Amino acid sequence: MESFLIGCGAGFSGDRIDAAAPVVRALVAAGKPAAMMFETLAERTLALGHVARRKNPESGYEAALPALLAPILADCVRHGIPIVGNFGAANPCAAARRIHDLGCSLGLSSLRIAVVQGDDVRDRIDLDELSVWEGDSGLPESPEELIAANVYLGAREIALALTQGAQVVVTGRVADPALALGPLVAHFGWSWNDWGRLAAGTMVGHLLECGAQVTGGYFADPGYKEVPDPATIGFPIAEVSSDGSAIITKPPGTGGLVSSRTVKEQLLYEIHDPAAYLTPDVVLDLSSVRVECAGHNRVRVSGARGRPRPPTLKAMVSFPGDWLGEAEISYAGPNALARARLAAQTISQRLRLRELDVRSRFDLIGVASVFDSDKGELQDAATAECDDVRMRLAVSGKAPEPVEQSLQEVLALYCCGPAGGGGVRSQVRNRIRTVSYLVPRELVAPTVSFFEEGQS
């Protein structure tokens, strides 16, 4: 049986806008049955979408949607390549309307756009009756107000929409690998209890879901792991066989690379127990997977094993968070480290003197900034002379005022602090807290509907 191709056009909200076009061109040139997937929904993106939707009922979907789809929509429709994306975010119906409008502007007025819903479970769950996912068990108790609660749906509704002729499938929250598994099941007709093939398709989706992360993105380490032409990295394409094994490759003429190393790094990305990667459709076991070179920029992956899907679904629940403030000031030249340390001590004293109700942390960027703890053990131990240091203050609080007042103290270093401080920048933002819960399947009722003009 001929292979089925899946291209990935985006790996997160904020990904390169011009990445999808070369992928679609390669799919068209291959002339085989194919689908395009777009993953644009990080843990917090959806909650931000709900906040946006409250202000404007027609918003809440991926803001870059028109920019992502405009360059490829006509080609995909002409060549029968369906597009599947979770760019519906907090408002899949509005996203479908926007895609319909985009289609009309491109002369494609009869697009068949399917909408997968049912991930939003705010009205269906009672958090007191659910258990918190073990990875979040250390998180503090949640406040009452809830911004969003969305379960990760599986691939079934996507596959159903495709078998009913959808040219575009818009979803909200789904498990990222489902964006590939759905088209694979629709094409090959795999059974929903064929755990081996579902696992293989899930592995393909997992490898593609972060876009360039499998084709040389987030990989380069000069002198150790070289990546050609990182400015034009080609996004991935999987050529999947009916048994679920696949070749991972990328469009010709693009930068980046596909090697057994890029594939292994992505295979283990965000994995906990490699023998039990839980998804809504199957439990994926990577412990007998083979990764083999199959030519230049071609890597064969096979040997995924599967076990029956878990009884619960994971739901990402979002609550209003604290206020985070950050301010920085630079010191350079002779005795820079000592002046930066004095600046940090001075600010620390000022926060105490003013009795500001905030939690605080100091970093000395150029000495220690990401490996350090909130207590600053690493920067205290640092002795190396450093002649260009940026002191960073981070504070958080329940209210914005004490956070803003803390940052203002960094600004005041201009006239009151150590000599030669420059380049103060500061920002305050309101955060969203998320906690994952386990939801019994019977509380969730996913649906597929097709967009019709005039639909509200």
Place this chain on the structure above:
Amino acid sequence: MIEVPLHEIAHGRAGDKGNRLNISVIAYAPAAWPIIKEQVTARKVHALFRHRGATKVERYVVENLHALNFVIDETLEGGVNSGLNLDTHGKSHSFRVLALSVQLTSETLESVRQARELAYQREIQPSRLRTMT
């Protein structure tokens, strides 16, 4: 025996889910794998993250990929929810693990370096040539 950073013989990537961090450590060559498996222990990795409050480190041996996968709990100091650090996701921490010291013979180091270089020639040079023509 000589002592070198793990970075000489392995590569890896970090990812987060909730309050959990995972870091893969992948051998550059088969000769590096027994050294990594023997010397890069959960105890050593835990020591790297104790100052950040790590409560638990689980080590998975992924024999078929010549890789280890470490799952570290509570080291993100609040993570994306409430962390004050710049890298709330912990994405940079793969290189903290790669800074661990490992001991090996200079012959083994040389053979791993050669394998790394060979991969470079095999994977990169053809595309360079293609770009030029």
